[in-house]
Amino acid sequence: MTHPQITDLIPHRGPMLLIDEIVDLTTEQASCRKTFQAEEFFFQGHYPDSPLVPGVILCECAAQASAILLAAHHVGDNAQGERVPVLTRMNKVRFKNTVHPGDAIDIVARLKETISGAYFLTATIRKQGKVAASLELACTLAPKPTG
Numbered sequence: 001m002t003h004p005q006i007t008d009l010i011p012h013r014g015p016m017l018l019i020d021e022i023v024d025l026t027t028e029q030a031s032c033r034k035t036f037q038a039e040e041f042f043f044q045g046h047y048p049d050s051p052l053v054p055g056v057i058l059c060e061c062a063a064q065a066s067a068i069l070l071a072a073h074h075v076g077d078n079a080q081g082e083r084v085p086v087l088t089r090m091n092k093v094r095f096k097n098t099v100h101p102g103d104a105i106d107i108v109a110r111l112k113e114t115i116s117g118a119y120f121l122t123a124t125i126r127k128q129g130k131v132a133a134s135l136e137l138a139c140t141l142a143p144k145p146t147g
Contacts, residue, residue, distance in 0.1 A: 009071040010064060011084050011144075015041050018061045022068060023106070030069035030109045034061055038101040053099035058133045062123035063087045065109040066139055070119055073111060074141070083141035088118070093135040103127050117141070 006019055024031040036053055043051040067085035099105060106126045113120040118140055125133040 010067045019064050025072050027073050028111050030065045032065040032107045035104040036101055051101050055095050058125055061107050065107040066121045069109045082144050084144050085139050086142045087139055089138040091136040095133050097130055097132040099127055099132050
């Protein structure tokens, strides 16, 4: 799936849309890809002489892959279009390898458990097959803001 299909699933838009492609999507797992371009806004200050993708951006990639997974989990749910995914917690965040301009990452988000409207997931981010980051996260679907 490409850009128009991604934006049909999640509310994120540029410059904060951090998923380029959905490689595979089931109700239990989303596999996504992102290639970081040298022009990305965060490279201007992180760091100008040695650009590096901030860890928080990698976490946001994982959150967006998780939001795509939640959208797939709620296919056919009439209320899904009226709600937006909201990150409520991140645990066990680990950074193993750095990511730079030109690098492509593969993000896999997996749904582990659903309890009373809370979704518990894990995400792994790989660069060239090696783990760049991993984390556990929790999300909920909140009413879409009006106005």
